[in-house]
Amino acid sequence: NAGVTQTPKFQVLKTGQSMTLQCAQDMNHNSMYWYRQDPGMGLRLIYYSASEGTTDKGEVPNGYNVSRLNKREFSLRLESAAPSQTSVYFCASSGWRRGNQPQHFGDGTRLSIL
């Protein structure tokens, strides 16, 4: 029962490097999300995809791009990494727009940018 799988779990980058964080869910969820978590700031939404084929900016989209590759996969790309993007990144997915379906989270990616 995999749920939401994020790769990699840890990554160290140099300023200016690019990388893509991968996320896949096996729960047939329509909606997927990318958050970053910084100390004292809770979870801040970077981008989300309400359904396959759509993506929207969240609270802190600058410096990031996303791709909803298919219903299962939602990737987050840092084109030119900056130290301010050092954070823990969480991918999440959720079912229907209504009802009591919570978000299910991956285990997070700890990203350090030097």
Added chain:
Amino acid sequence: AQKITQTQPGMFVQEKEAVTLDCTYDTSDPSYGLFWYKQPSSGEMIFLIYQGSYDQQNATEGRYSLNFQKARKSANLVISASQLGDSAMYFCAMREPNTGNQFYFGTGTSLTVIP
């Protein structure tokens, strides 16, 4: 304006005692959902409990209950009979179906259970 406000950065509770973690929310949508998540030091996000805006009764899940006061726009989490394993960060979240199924999170409350 903040959609979710958690005013208690840190809380302490004696083992076996009950504790209430505060959460207030802001929405003009009549249909919304409220959630609580637990994040232990290992980092994963664990869903605890849900309350729908139209639910007449307060939600309960084992030792967790949600004190839902709609007019006050509050959704406090009550943990009864605290255990050492309850020490963690707790996040309140709200879903607004009419904003593209977004979830909004508070800044969290760090709970420490004292033996």
